[in-house]
Amino acid sequence: MRYSIKLSYSGADFCGWQVQPDAPSVQQTLQEALSTLLHAAVAVTGAGRTDTGVNAIGYIAHFDAAEGLDTHQLCYKLNAILPRSVVVHDIAPVADDFHARFDATRREYTYFLHRVKDPFMDAYSWLYTFPEVDFAAMNEAAQALVGQHDFRCFEKTGADSKTSLCTVTEAGWHRYTPTHLALTGREGGENYWYFRISADRFLRNMVRAVVGTLLEVGRGKRTVADFAALVLPPSFAGLTGESPDAGSQSGMTMRSLAGESVPGHALFLSEIRY
Numbered sequence: 001m002r003y004s005i006k007l008s009y010s011g012a013d014f015c016g017w018q019v020q021p022d023a024p025s026v027q028q029t030l031q032e033a034l035s036t037l038l039h040a041a042v043a044v045t046g047a048g049r050t051d052t053g054v055n056a057i058g059y060i061a062h063f064d065a066a067e068g069l070d071t072h073q074l075c076y077k078l079n080a081i082l083p084r085s086v087v088v089h090d091i092a093p094v095a096d097d098f099h100a101r102f103d104a105t106r107r108e109y110t111y112f113l114h115r116v117k118d119p120f121m122d123a124y125s126w127l128y129t130f131p132e133v134d135f136a137a138m139n140e141a142a143q144a145l146v147g148q149h150d151f152r153c154f155e156k157t158g159a160d161s162k163t164s165l166c167t168v169t170e171a172g173w174h175r176y177t178p179t180h181l182a183l184t185g186r187e188g189g190e191n192y193w194y195f196r197i198s199a200d201r202f203l204r205n206m207v208r209a210v211v212g213t214l215l216e217v218g219r220g221k222r223t224v225a226d227f228a229a230l231v232l233p234p235s236f237a238g239l240t241g242e243s244p245d246a247g248s249q250s251g252m253t254m255r256s257l258a259g260e261s262v263p264g265h266a267l268f269l270s271e272i273r274y
Contacts, residue, residue, distance in 0.1 A: 001067040004060060004094045005030075005044070010085040011054045012123070012265060018049050026050075029086060030061070030078075037077050038065055047100045047272050048107065051205060053264035055124065058089070060272050062100045069093075106169065108198040108271035109207045111262065115191040120180045125192075126266040133218035135193070138173050141217045141227040145171040145197065145210065150232035153258045154213070156205035165234055166206070168199040173214075198271070205261055213259035222259075230258050 007030070015023035019031075027044055034042040046061040071091040078088045112125035121127070145168045152164035173195050177188035195211050213230065216222045 001069075002062055002064050002094050002096050002098055003069065003071065004062050004090075004092050004098065004100065005088060006090040007059050007061070007086060007088045008057045009055065009059065009087070010124075011050060011052070011056070013083065013085045015052045016050050016054065017046050017056070017059075026056075026086060027061075029083065033078055033082050034063060034065075036081065037074060038069075040065075045100050047104050048202075048269075049204065050269055051208070051264050051267075054267045054269065055265075056269040058271060059269060060100045060104070060274075062094065062098055103274050104272050106198055106200060106271075106273040107202060107269065108170075108196065108273075109202065110268045110270040111195045111207065111211045112266045112268075113193050113195075113262075114178075115193070121178065121192075124266060124268075125178075126263055128215070130215075130219055132220075133215065134220065135173060135175075135190075135218065137224060138214045138218040141214055141224045142171040142173065142195075142197075144224075144228035144231045148234050150234060150236040151203055151206055152232065152236075152254045153230040154206045154209040155203040155255060156209075156261075157253055157255045159204040161203055164203060166199045166201050166203065168197060171195075171197040171210075196270075207267060208261035208264060209255070209258050212262045215262070216259045 009026050013024065014026050017026045019025050019028045027046060031042055031044050034044065042063050042065060044061050044063045047059060050056055071093070075088050075091050082088065113128045114121045114125045115128060117127065148165060148167040150164050151166050155161065155164055173193055175188060175190070176192055176194055177186070178192055181188055195214070197207060197210065213222070213227060217224060217227050
């Protein structure tokens with residue numbers, strides 16, 4: 001029988017979701033805990049990969065086991081033996097053909113940054129103190145992401161995706177007040193930002209590269225038009241070779257046309273919809 005499992009994890013202790021030969025992963029940690037409790041080898045399939053250090057809230061996975069499991073008790077026991085960086089929220093029986101990855105229709109990522117030194121934010125937000133960053137320009141540039149496009153300029157070099165097409169439904173920067181400030185009656189104002197993007201799928205390292213490139217727009221290193229030119233039309237999918245704008249720049253990869261990737265610790269896979 002198939003079961004879904006809903007969990008959250010801090011990525012600091014892991015190489016990402018997927019099992020790796022010589023590094024701890026969330027998938028391996030969860031499989032070992034389930035196998036211990038169910039006294040049988042259990043394979044867990046997740047909704048998708050997350051990079052090293054990246055966090056997830058409400059992540060969905062599935063596994064197969066005997067019918068009639070006491071899911072409430074299993075959830076309790078899992079949380080007792082899993083490390084503090086992983087929490088299981090719920091386990092529930094699902095249809096035998098349910099697939100945590102392929103049945104997902106939308107994924108959402110959120111990236112946090114703070115503009116002032118703050119010891120209560122450093123674990124899950126990136127300190128970015130460049131003096132002048134144009135918030136409005138970054139939001140204007142982000143609108144070029146919405147729709148179906150070829151995002152290969154933002155994909156990690158060497159990734160093995162079959163297609164670089166993604167359909168983005170939302171992308172934008174927001175200001176917010178973190179909890180520790182709200183408790184004292186203060187507001188975040190200009191100092192606490194997050195970037196949120198949702199799509200049907202994402203390429204490897206895509207969100208971190210998008211955020212890094214948008215910050216270059218904010219700093220005036222790129223124009224809004226420069227950024228939009230990196231978001232290729234769907235018709236570009238399936239073509240290989242250099243960027244259409246690379247010209248004679250021999251050896252230039254598509255990824256090198258975009259900006260640097262931001263650190264992973266401030267990125268959250270924040271929602272998955274089915």
